[in-house]
Structures are given as structure tokens and as C-alpha cells.
Amino acid sequence: MSSAENFDRAALEQLVTKRFFYAPSFQIYGGVAGLYDYGPTGCALLNNIISVWRNHFVLEEEMLEVDTSIMTTHDVLKTSGHVDKFADYMCKDLKNGEIFRADHVVEAVLEARLQGDKEARAAKAGKTAEQIAAEAAEDASKVDKKKKKKKGVVVAVELADDVRKAYEETLAQIDNYNGEELAAIMKKFDIRSPESGNELSEPKEFNLMFESSIGPTGHLKGYLRPETAQGQFLNFKKLLEFNNDKMPFASAQVGRSFRNEISPRSGLLRVREFTMAEIEHYVDPENKQHPKFVDVKDVVLTLLPKDVQLGGKTETVDMTIGEAVEKKIVDNETLGYFMARIYLFLEKIGIKRDRLRFRQHMDNEMAHYACDCWDAEIKTSYGWIECVGCADRSAYDLTVHSKRTGEKLVVREQLPEPRTVELWQVEINKKTFGPKFKKDAKAVEETLNSLSEDKYAQLAKELETAGVGSIEVNGQTFEVTKDHITVKRGTVTEHVREYTPNVIEPSFGIGRILYSLLEHSWWVREDDEARNVLSFPSVVAPFKCCVLPLSGNAVFEPFVRKFSRELRQAGISTRTDDSKASIGRRYARNDELGIPYAITIDFDTVKDNTVTLRERDSTKQIRDTFENILKILRDA
């Protein structure tokens, strides 16, 4: 296999195009950045990856798979936080209007300056142009970035040591900055357009959702969903009921999501429309143990924790997931269980373990809903790519939707025996309360009865010390005094425990996984013709077997039909290649399509029903009756 170190991406891209794995959408119209079509090979690969995923996760764990709407109303995504927070920062070339993603442009410019510094120092040290180029290539392959952005123009200018250090520290934390910080960095380092050298506008938020309007009135705003998760959360109550109220359980969904990227590049890695597979595992916040954790605790994962990154470093550590959870590097068993299961899934479909790591998110980098997050990152020629996010979304989504709609999204758990608990309680003095709050009395009372324990404690303290406390009701602040209410500890007997479950969410970007798999599967056979091979595992190969008649002679036709039919009936997907090319050329084509087996029909077949079976990676061939070969393939 080609390693990432000396990767000839142009050659792979040529293969991808030639064998129509994917291509820009509307290519005959010139295409649009960030939109791709999968051809027959890519589509079969995609479907097979999804099929393995469904078996590995949904069927194995009896998850509740749903299929919800892509078009989503404004209200839902306002509540979930996406309308306000699902944005990137963009800045505009003040002269020609070209638009850039702010963090990408900072990264491109600083990387170019550092590269220029390196070249200037090397030149001073008297190195040759070739040496410099070789070192630069080596450096580039080492860059630990999730994605490599379009490079700025490299000019050989030496930098002061403190400047260089400042650039390096900025780059190590590039995913960690908000808009204001990016603006400050752009000002401080005089970041200009890497294309034109013109000044850039201040970074401005750009919401990444595609907007549309539902129905003929034009008044009902909708967005294309940015993730499949919300459709799952909104159905939580129905799903829990479907699961006979048993916890923990998971829902799952495979489907298209959309992000209106500012300036998509990097092929399949940053696109505007993509297939996701997401799991929402609902768990008791007081007990995030997982019954099957024991099955995976010895799986060794490569980890990159957040404190290492905050120190500006990228050194990983290999550790069993059991140890990582025990040491609290990974927060809890359920999160750890899914990280291990994600690893096993990726390994099954052909991702190489030495090019796979789990990176923990830094605090500012985390999505607005997450409280801990580990990305499965896969190394490609673009650097380390986030392919699976595994986030603990806590109770965020269920809580906000419940609050907004008034629908209770909770689990009610019958306690094995009643328990008495000490809780804060509020007593309302009806005589003074009503007259004081008048028309607001009901709303204030409701709020007073549903505060968090912390808030009660605070209120009790305020009343005790100042005799007056404040609460917020629907955005308005009210003052309550000791005359209106009493807040004190009291004992309650509970038969049922009610709680909002936390959500552990493994979220898979199928297109990114597919692209990474192409890189990890591709190698070049070192024979006289240096031929491409894509060594997909059988489970995901676009077709499992190719059927090749020796020539266009009509005598082979009934065999092609019969064998193809029997292979299909045995669940082995086939492709017939009865083109006029030589067998050798057709084998080569097979290898490029990543088909693990080929069956050749020749004149002996007509006589004695034997065929030749060829294996893709070894090119080894055996001869046997079709029936025996079929048995081999069925078990392969």
C-alpha cells in the first residue's frame, strides 16, 4: 500500500475519474465546488459501507433506525442553536470581492511565511535548491493538520525567532479561535489575501445552513438539516415508547445532510452535501457505564488528548480503552465503548490502524451542544481528517426542545423501592403572592416550582441574607421576598425517578471515510506496466466478482448468464465484462475497480464446466468446476 509519506494524489485522482468512483456534479455545466456525484463504483462502495455500518451498529445492538425529513423548520433549528451558532467566519477581499474562510486564510498565510523562513535559512546555510525542495516535501507530509488549505505564495524571507514562534503557536490552535480572536490575529499579523495581496475585511459570521421556504406563502422558513440528529431527538418520546420504556437505547439514522461551506476544497473531504450515519445513544446521566464495555475494554486505541494539543503538541499515546476510561482520559464507559466500536468498524472496512487516531476536541473547538468529544481522525495525503465524531452531547438537545415545546422529554424510572430524598421546596404565601404578581402570578409560580437545585440553594441564600431574591421568567426578572415565599429543605418520598437522558453521539461522515479508504486501499503493482490496484476488503468492494468470457464468441453467452445468475442468487454481486479487450487488460481493469475475484470462462468451460478463479491482490489463479468455485466465493 502507498503510505501517506510518498503519496501521488494526482495518480489516485486520475484513477478515481477513470473508473468513475465520483466526479463533480453537473460537470458538463462546469460543476460547482463542494458537490459530487458517485458513479457506479463509488455508489456501490458507499452502499456497502453503509450496509456494514448497519450490521455492525444498528442490527448488532438493535438500535432504532429512523428516517426523518431533511427540510427542517426554522423553529427547530433555532431551538437547537444552529440558527445562531452554526457558522464559520468569512472575510472578503476588499478590492476584488473574493471570499475566504477566515481560519483557512490565516493558516495558509502563516504556513507560507514559515515555509519562506525555512527556505531563506536554508539558502543562507548554502543548501541546494533540490535539498530545500526535498526537505519542504518532507515537512509538508508531516504537517499535522486536519486539512491542508490552499497555500499562500511562498517567498523566502527570514523571520525573527519570536515571530516564528508566535506563528507556530497560532497554527497549533487554529481550530480554537472565535471570530474576535481571528480578527485580532489577522490584524496583528497583517494577514492579506494569499491570492491578490489585497486587504481583507474583518471576519464576519456566515451561517452554514441552506435556507429555503416551505409552501406557497413564502412565510414558513426552512433549512436543509445540517445533521440527522435533530430528527432523532424530536422523536425521542415515541422511540422510548417503542422500546417499551427501556433504557439505555439508541436511535440511528443514515441520510443526507447539508452545509453551505464558504469555500469548499479538498475533494470529498469538504463538501456541501454529504451522507452521514449518526447514532444517538440515550443514557442515564448518573450511570454512563455500558453493559458490553467488558467486550471491548482491551481494544488498543491511539489517543491524542486535548491537554497535549493545548501545549501546541501532537504526540499520541496508545492505550487500551479500559485504561483510558479508568484514568478519566476518556470521560465514561459509554463514550469509550463507542470509540472502540468505531475503531472495529473502520478496521473491518479496510482503514489502516497506523493511520487512525482519536483526537479530543479543545474547549472552543467543540460544537455548541457538546460537553466532550473525540474525533476518529484518519490520515490521508491531506493530513489528519476528522471522519467520525464521538461526542457526549449531555442533555442539551432534549432539554432545549422540551423547554421550547412544553413536551416532556424524560425517562420515568420505577424505583425498585420508594426512596426519601431531601430536596429544596418552595412554599407560596397565597395571601401576598397573588396581589403582588397579579397577571404574572401563574408564570412566576410555575418557574418557582421548576428551578434547579442549585438555583433553589442560591435563592434560599439570597432570601436569608438580603430578604429578597430574583428569578427570571420568560426573559423578565422578578423580585420575590420572604413575604411571598419560603424556600427550605424538605423530605420527599419518590416512587419514580424522572430524568433527562444524556446523549452519546457517534457521527460518521461516510464520504470522508470512503475517500480515506480509497487512499488506504490503493497501491501500484510493480510489474512491467505499473498497474493500479484497489485492495478493498470483500465486504465493501463495489462488486465481489467479475465474470469474463474469453472472447465475444456466442458459445460463452449461456455460461455468462448462468454463472452470473447463480452468483447473484448466492448474494455475490457481480459485474460482467464482455468487452473486446484482452483478458490481461480486463484483469487490470478489475484491479482498478477493486473487484477481489474474477471468473474466466473459456473453451474448457464449455467442455467440462470448469472456470479459472483469479484473486486480485496476489493475482493467484486456480482452476475448478464452477460449483466448487462458487462455494469458495460464498465463504470468502
Place this chain on the structure above:
Amino acid sequence: MSSAENFDRAALEQLVTKRFFYAPSFQIYGGVAGLYDYGPTGCALLNNIISVWRNHFVLEEEMLEVDTSIMTTHDVLKTSGHVDKFADYMCKDLKNGEIFRADHVVEAVLEARLQGDKEARAAKAGKTAEQIAAEAAEDASKVDKKKKKKKGVVVAVELADDVRKAYEETLAQIDNYNGEELAAIMKKFDIRSPESGNELSEPKEFNLMFESSIGPTGHLKGYLRPETAQGQFLNFKKLLEFNNDKMPFASAQVGRSFRNEISPRSGLLRVREFTMAEIEHYVDPENKQHPKFVDVKDVVLTLLPKDVQLGGKTETVDMTIGEAVEKKIVDNETLGYFMARIYLFLEKIGIKRDRLRFRQHMDNEMAHYACDCWDAEIKTSYGWIECVGCADRSAYDLTVHSKRTGEKLVVREQLPEPRTVELWQVEINKKTFGPKFKKDAKAVEETLNSLSEDKYAQLAKELETAGVGSIEVNGQTFEVTKDHITVKRGTVTEHVREYTPNVIEPSFGIGRILYSLLEHSWWVREDDEARNVLSFPSVVAPFKCCVLPLSGNAVFEPFVRKFSRELRQAGISTRTDDSKASIGRRYARNDELGIPYAITIDFDTVKDNTVTLRERDSTKQIRDTFENILKILRDA
């Protein structure tokens, strides 16, 4: 099974909700018309229908499946005709602003008036209210409409005979009217809002595509695709190449499409977002025979040809597809082949043949791109529903995209031997041509060299009779005379034949099929509790087997785990139901989920490894070892 005649739709809807087959999207936010989420049962049913479809069509015929973008640029859909023509007519209540689909409102009002007429006549004839109601119910069940619209208010007023006849003729052709015709009808019959009685605006076109904007500039307009077909046509050249330039072949796609319906009703039958499965079969326009037609020619289909409908009737005829093609009722073998294959597919998944017919489109009803079209319509409690369209789109799409982009979308076929053909040829008199047309000379010459044979014949005739002919170049008309050109017949030797293939398109609305299947599969067991059963065939049932431990006793747990795992490994999807309900109640739940088999684990299982297998429809039970039961299920 319940027949459509006495169908209790409310009871089925209750079951659909209770077992979460589907539900309105964002229901806790109040929902939005025309958007639905599939729950675990509906999603599994959907996935299984798609899986059977893929096996029956894509794998069986080695179709080239693709997966293309949903977000589509304006240019593509402008060329395809959707920007200009993919519209319905809407009209607005002039007082309260309520919006209706024009054809639906005409239909609702006229049907209500006819019903009023019937009641008035019956009353005059002295019938009782009960008799009238019974007859009305019977009539309603007979209404041969694709969809039943919201009824207007029925007032018992007798109509003159000629008025009644005019209403009936209008209704029989309701799908056949354009906007002007609808406006005329609304005026003539004084159609007002059936809700408020207010006047309505003139019908106005409303484009049914959801519009959005791609990228941060706001200048690149995009639409959500209204069909998956365009993505296939745009890739035609790549697909033909992938198929080693062999014809005929088909591409296929399963995916989401969108229509921003004016006023969606009827549950899953008229929605704004839906899963389609579409096949584009590319065929030589001079030879629409199909090599496998012989395999299906004896399949008997129920047909409703267009001339019958234009006569205001709905009588069908049963006929083999062989005879239908021979008699030219169905235009050609390829269209007929797919109609038969569609029938076999629908039968396989459980659609009843006596509630399935193929209806030919009338001329005005046809989509703008089609030249012949047969819909597979399934009878439900909403009337006859179009579930699969099978259209001959001719060379429409490839031609317009080719013309717009300049990309050749043609097949080049090496002729077995060169042939001489007589064609019209143009000779240009350079001396006079250039000076006459000046800067337009090149464009005019190009057009003259690429006219159709018919146009050459016409031009030759014009030149011969009048000495002058006219041609259109980029929308401008030019006159040419005998001085400029000579048009005459000449002989040409061809080695290659070049043609734009025609497209036969079977297009499946998966949601509609799923809903129809629910109706066809549902019945009520006439035992003491009158329990619901959904008799899905095994191939599409949401789960194939349910595993039921007798009780929550821990001794059963290892058996549940082991059996479930082995069932899954054998490819049998399972659901564990270890809730506390009695076995009887859990069997009943099973029947409502449509699970064909249930395995019960009891204390004997612990002793001797035997289990009880129960079959859903017969409720028959047998007892055997788990291993033997597994064998039975594997073959079922």
C-alpha cells in the same frame, strides 16, 4: 385482508401511529403538512422495499447505480424545463388569503354539487336519509380518482341534466387541463372557496421546486431536485464509457427528491419530501425491442388506455403484455418489458394484483418531457394512486442538455459494414454566401450543416417553389436563396452510426408504495379481541423474527443473547421483546409490527434447547430445537 370497499382508514392510522411506522415531522413543534418521519418499523420496511428493488432491478440487470447531488443548479433545471414548467396552478381566497390548488378546488366543488344533486333527487324520490347516506358511501368508494380531495360542503340542490353532464365530463378530464382552461372552467361554473364561499383569484402558476442559494455570495441559485433523473442524464457520457460503450444499458438511483406542494394532504401520498427509485434505460430509438421481453410476454396486466379515459370512462382490460405491445396499445417492447417487471416487483413485496392497474397518461397530463407514459396505480382507500410512472422520455433530456452545454451526449455505433445512405446535402456558394451574411456567415453555415432531414426537405421544397427559404439561427430568421445554397439528395458512406438514445424511465414513489402496502397487508383477526395483523411478506417485513423470553427471569438472558446473535448471523433481522407483558400480548404486538415469526424461550429451553416458533398469519406453533428452527427460518 380488508378490501378497499369497507376500509376503516382511521383504525389503520391509529395502528400506524401506535407502532410508529411514520408520523408528522417536528410533531412536538406542531408539524408541517407534507413532511413525515419514518419510525423504526417504517424505516425498516422502507429499507427492505429498497433492498428488494435493488435486487430485482439493479443487480438482476447490472444497472449502473449512481448517487448524485440533491442540490441542483438553476442552469441544469432551466435546461431540463423544470424552472419553466414544473408547476401547479394555485388560486387564493380573495378575502382571507387561503391558498388552494386550482384543479383540486374545481374537483372538490363539482363533486360536492353532484353529490348535492344526487341527494336532492333521492329526497324527491322519497328515500330515507339512511338510504341516501348508504348510497353516498358506496359512490364514494367507487370514485376513480387518483386522490380524494377535501370535499366541499354538500347542499342538496338538484342540477339540470346538461349541467350535471358538463360537471361529469369536466371531472373525468380534470388532470388534462392547463391554466387557461382551469380559469375558464372556474369562471363558467362559478367556482368559489369550498371553505368560505369567497371568490377566488385566477389560477396562477406556482413552481414546485424548493429554491435556495449556493455559497456565501447569494448569487448562485440552486433548487432541491424534483426527481433523481437529471443527475443520471448529466452523467450519461461517463456511464456509457463505464459500460464499455455497450448499448442498451440502464442507470439507476435511489434517493430523496422534493416538491414544494401547494397544499399537501392525504398522508404519505402527497408529500413535500420523498424517496424515489428511478431507472433510466437508454435504448436505440430505431430499435426498442428488448432481449428479455420473451421472459415476460405472458405476464397479464390490467390496463386502462388513454382513449378509454378520453371517452370519460374507466373500464380496464386484462391482457398479456405480449398482446398489448403487438396491438400497439403499449408503444414498444422495452416499455412493455418494464411494465411487466414493475408488476412482478410490486407483487413480490405484497401489493395485491386485483388492486393494481396500469393507466396510460392523456396527452395534456403528460410531463413536459414524456412522449408516452403508463402509471402503475394502486387502489387504496384514497382511490387509485399513481405509485410508479413508466414513461418514454424519448431523447428529450439528453438533447436539451447537449444543446445547452455543447457536450455530445450520443452513442457511436460501429456499423458491421459500411453503408451508403442517401441524405440531404447542402452546397454553399462561397462567392455569394459570405458577402450576404457577413459576420453571421459562420453561424448560418453551421446551422445549415446540422438541420434535420425533414427540415432539409422543407428547405429544398421552398427553394424549388419560391426560390427562397428561411432558417432560424439562434432565434433570428435568415433568408437564403438558390444563389447562396443548393440543397439536394446525395449518397454518403457511413462507418459509424451516431444517435441520441431514447430513455425509458420507470420511476418509483417508495413512500406511496409503502403506504399502499400497509393498506393491502392490514386485516383484523376475528377473535375475541379483534386484533390487528399486518401480513407483510417476509422479504419486506420490518423484522423477520421476534425473540421472546417467557418472563424477565435472568435464566433466559443467555439464550436471548445467543439466539439473537445466531439469527442475525444468518441474516435474519430480529427484535427482542423482553417487556413484562404476557406472551399473548406480545404476540399481538408482533402481529401489529408485521413480524412473520416469533421464537419463545421458556423453562424447557433451558433444559433441552427447544423453542416455540409461532407463525404470524396462521398463529400456528411448532416446537423444535433452536438449530432446527433456525434452518426453517433461513429457508422461509
